[in-house]
Amino acid sequence: MMAGIQIISFIFISSVLHTHSADDTYFATMPQTVTALTGSCVQIPCTFNISDFEDKRNKTKSIDGIWLKNKSQFADGFIAFNSSKNIIRGFSNIQMTGDLSERNCTTVFYNIMKNHSDLYYFRLEMEPDVFRATFNPNQPDSRKTVSITVIDSPQPPELKPNDKHSVMENTIVNLSCSAEAPCPKQPPTISWSNIPESAHITTQLQEKHDKTQSVFSHMTFKASYMDHRRNISCTATYPRNTLEDSTVETSVMLRVLFPPKETHIIITPSASVSVGTNVTLTCKSKASPSNDMTYTWYKHGQEMPIAQGKKISFIVTHNNTGSYFCIAQNKHGKQSSAEIQLTVEGERGFFYRVIFGCTGALLAFVLLSAIFFYCMRTNKSSQDHVIERDQATDKNSDMAIYANSSSVSNKKSEKKENDGLHYGEIDFSRLQMGNMTREDSNNGPQTVYAEIQMTGRNNKKTVEQMD
Structure with a gap:
């Protein structure tokens, strides 16, 4: 955990290297230590104040910031960065992101390497000859301003509460995971694993009390007895200018209190x-x-x-x-x-047999009842069909009788009509005694044939007359 320290310097003696009056009071506020990851960047939050700053600012033509490495003495060999002369020594890039006219001296060191671990001092110069001073504490046992420590692997994220924390079932659980962000331009990403389905997560970049920043992720969910002894993990992934990103993880075991x-x-x-x-x-x-x-x-x-x-x-x-x-x-x-x-x-088998027997008997009764009602319904339907068929037969018989009666009546009428008198004519003049006369061998009586023409309703009949 990074600690912040407020550095207050009271300088009452004039120096060849520091231009200020004995009444000047000035101090700078920055973290005492910052931890950087190799291949990444590190931001040093920095603010300062001097007495009568607004008056001095009105008199100055330029305000410049300088970072000295290892020594607080203003000497060319210790300068790592000078904003006025655009000097960068030992680093690929250094950028002062703060506005010096607003008392902000925040600076970002890029592409940090292991050899960059050291003490760094901030110096302010307000030209021409308005104010010049190196900000360092006046404690006799410490001459540090800020210490940059470069590591190859990042610190694991901090997960709260710890594994000793207990929550009651059905209460709301709050878990927080924070990871240091020494390079806010490339902050780490935070992910959770083995979390409850109902979990709600929010993540944001936050500033701490010493002005350094960290990524803060907050998770809430309702505790269930199934979450007891659940290992919840928080993983921080740091991007950097290397082949692989750095990943670190922290886990916590949740303890849920619940009845049986x-x-x-x-x-x-x-x-x-x-x-x-x-x-x-x-x-x-x-x-x-x-x-x-x-x-x-x-x-x-x-x-x-x-x-x-x-x-x-x-x-x-x-x-x-x-x-x-x-x-x-x-x-x-x-x-x-x-x-x-x-x-x-044996008792269980007997018990099951009784149960199965009763169940089978009940099913058989239901089945037989269904068959009985089905047969009764089918029998009734058959009787109704027979009655309908007999009625239809009787009806057809009556119709046949009426039809036969009509036929008989017609026949009787026809017969009655045919039974009328028919008249015929007999022409005896046409009788011939020649070949029309035939005598048997005993000279018996002779048979005489006559042709009779009967006229009656266009009918002609030939009648054989025998004498």
Whole structure:
């Protein structure tokens, strides 16, 4: 953690190298130490103040800032940066981002390397000959202004609260992760892992009390008993001018306080054993804290508890079979397990057979009832169909009778019409006795043929007359 220090210098003796009056009071504020990462940059936040600064500023034509390395004496060999002469020694680039006319001397050193670790002093020059001074503390045991420490690997992020922190179930949990940002132009990125699904995260770059900056990430979520002993990790990744970025991580184990959960019973060796077997019932439950857990055992049908403790063991007899359950309790609450059935081998099979038999009988009854109602409905439908068919047959018979009656009437009318008188004519003059007369061998009577023409309603008939 970077610490800040306010550097106040009171100089009452004039010096050849420092141009100021004995009444001048001046001081600079900057961090005592800053940590930089190789291949990255480092920003030194810096502000200063001198007595009658506004008056001096009105008299000056230029204000310049100078950074001296290793020594506070203003000598050419110690100058690392001079804004007036654009001098940069030992660095690829140095930029004064603060406005000196506003008492801001903040400076960024780029592409920091290991050999840049040293003490650095700030000097202010207001020309022409208005004010010149190197800001350094006047403590006899310390001559430092700011110490730059360059490291190859960044410091792990700081995660709060630590693993000793405990929260109650269903309360809001606040976790914060902060990573130093010595180079605000290339700040680290922060990521979280193994976090609850309901977590809400916000991340921003913040300034600390010593004016250095850090990336701050804040996460909130509602604690669940399933979050107990959850390892939540915060990872900071630092970009830099090397082949790979630097990644560091910090984890915290969350401790959630909650009453018993998921309480259940385990039977060893099994729930169905023979008489004389030694069985053990174990009450399992999740709770926090768990060191003060109590377990109480009950048997179905009995109001009073039968035992205390996480486990109970006994020899199975016909009298101690039945349903058992346990109640787990800690200082935050309690929970009862589901009942578990302990039976003797054979009884369970008989019990299942009874259950299956009753179920089968019920299903058979339902099936037979359905078939019976189906048959009744089908029979009724068939009878209705037969009645409808007979009615249709009777109706067709009546229609046939009416049709036959009509046919008979027509025939009778026709017959009656045909039964009328027909008149015929007989022409005896046309009778010939020649070949029309035939005599048998006994000269018997002769047969005379006559042709009779009958006229009646366009009908002609030939009648053979026999004498």
